[in-house]
Amino acid sequence: MHIVTCAAPVNIAIVKYWGKRDETLMLPLNSSLSVTLNPVQLRAKTTVAISREFDKSRMWLNSVEQNIDNPRLQNVFREIKQRAYRCHSEKNNCGNREDMLNWHIHICSENNFPTSAGLASSAAGYSCLVSALAYLFGVDGEISDIARLGSGSACRSMYGGFVEWDMGRCNDGSDSVARPVASNEHWPELRALILVVTDDNKKTKSTEGMQKSVNTSELLKTRVERIVPHRINEIKEAIRDKDFDRFAEITMKESNQLHAVCLDTFPPIEYLTEVSRRIMNLVHRFNKLCGRTKVAYTFDAGPNACLFLLEEDVPRVLSLIRHFFRPVNSCFESFIHGLPIEVPRVTTDDVLTISMGIMPDTIQYVIYTNVGCGPQRLDDCDHSLLDEKGFPK
Ligand code: DP6
Numbered sequence: 601m602h603i604v605t606c607a608a609p610v611n612i613a614i615v616k617y618w619g620k621r622d623e624t625l626m627l628p629l630n631s632s633l634s635v636t637l638n639p640v641q642l643r644a645k646t647t648v649a650i651s652r653e654f655d656k657s658r659m660w661l662n663s664v665e666q667n668i669d670n671p672r673l674q675n676v677f678r679e680i681k682q683r684a685y686r687c688h689s690e691k692n693n694c695g696n697r698e699d700m701l702n703w704h705i706h707i708c709s710e711n712n713f714p715t716s717a718g719l720a721s722s723a724a725g726y727s728c729l730v731s732a733l734a735y736l737f738g739v740d741g742e743i744s745d746i747a748r749l750g751s752g753s754a755c756r757s758m759y760g761g762f763v764e765w766d767m768g769r770c771n772d773g774s775d776s777v778a779r780p781v782a783s784n785e786h787w788p789e790l791r792a793l794i795l796v797v798t799d800d801n802k803k804t805k806s807t808e809g810m811q812k813s814v815n816t817s818e819l820l821k822t823r824v825e826r827i828v829p830h831r832i833n834e835i836k837e838a839i840r841d842k843d844f845d846r847f848a849e850i851t852m853k854e855s856n857q858l859h860a861v862c863l864d865t866f867p868p869i870e871y872l873t874e875v876s877r878r879i880m881n882l883v884h885r886f887n888k889l890c891g892r893t894k895v896a897y898t899f900d901a902g903p904n905a906c907l908f909l910l911e912e913d914v915p916r917v918l919s920l921i922r923h924f925f926r927p928v929n930s931c932f933e934s935f936i937h938g939l940p941i942e943v944p945r946v947t948t949d950d951v952l953t954i955s956m957g958i959m960p961d962t963i964q965y966v967i968y969t970n971v972g973c974g975p976q977r978l979d980d981c982d983h984s985l986l987d988e989k990g991f992p993k
Pocket residue numbers: 612613615616617618626632720722723750751752753754806807808900901
């Protein structure tokens with residue numbers, strides 16, 4: 601049996617991907633750009649094993665067996681195997697390895713964050729799977745395009761730091777790949793707060809939502825042709841210069857435009873809730889109070905917010921979030937997860953100036969994190985999710 605375990609991070613788009621020009625190859629209508637979050641707080645872990653002894657291919661996700669016939673998964677398998685054949689024949693190294701490519705595979709994957717966090721866990725999941733398969737089959741070179749076949753945004757989780765997914769021009773998708781723009785060490789003061797909003801509504805999945813927008817939204821066309829290319833260049837400059845004000849403004853405008861496109865979709869799609877809007881309001885009031893842009897929000901296909909800010913502002917911002925949104929019965933400690941932090945009592949001055957009604961019990965908890973690295977191979981057997989027979993531990 602050959603076995604590999606990897607961990608891969610979650611990414612949050614600051615210039616959003618919304619809409620495909622090819623549904624099978626998962627080619628986007630526009631380039632996008634994201635921040636990779638620290639995998640210590642948010643990561644997928646995947647173990648892949650192949651053996652002559654396995655009688656069929658199987659997959660378990662968060663302890664539940666999944667159907668492996670899912671077309672996206674099958675596309676990923678097909679592509680990585682083709683790439684492996686190519687790599688080995690170039691190196692005149694077929695034989696044994698080629699035989700292995702026909703063996704059945706067992707995959708076991710889990711996330712270290714609750715599904716309720718509503719984060720694009722498929723991005724971390726596919727990035728992790730593709731990284732592990734690449735090690736298993738000895739594939740080197742560009743593989744972010746293989747992760748893209750699983751879920752578009754997954755290609756951006758193939759690198760740490762700040763990552764651009766270039767939409768590419770080729771019809772075969774060979775140039776629609778992710779590229780690092782700056783490393784995870786580039787902007788050490790940058791922090792992220794994931795605000796997990798209490799919400800039971802069933803939402804339209806991103807895949808389906810973006811299809812509807814492509815078919816019906818006029819605004820999406822303008823965005824793709826006239827707005828995104830310019831924003832990608834601007835945000836890259838803001839990242840290069842560590843210009844937080846500029847970074848934050850583009851981030852918020854991008855999030856707002858994504859949700860404007862959703863409203864322009866017919867029938868409209870609404871991902872933001874009253875709580876999301878209240879979070880946006882708090883951010884704008886706080887920035888006004890500070891006389892400059894100190895916090896940025898961004899929302900994906902759900903009501904949870906991701907706030908970006910600098911380390912020095914985290915305690916004050918958390919004190920406000922806790923004041924306005926915290927669950928009534930939870931203790932202060934269980935409200936904030938992730939990096940260690942002392943949160944002071946909110947000041948009367950801040951509360952009076954922000955002047956907003958409180959919405960208790962509307963944010964379940966907050967994950968405090970920073971910018972992190974890309975996928976990692978975990979060599980220690982203790983990390984493996986499969987036992988020595990290749991079944992979930
Ligand atoms: C709103 O990558 O989940 O998070 O490619 O269909 O799997 P598929 O969609 P997915 O879409 C992510 C959309 C988004 C914005 C983004 O991450 O860029």
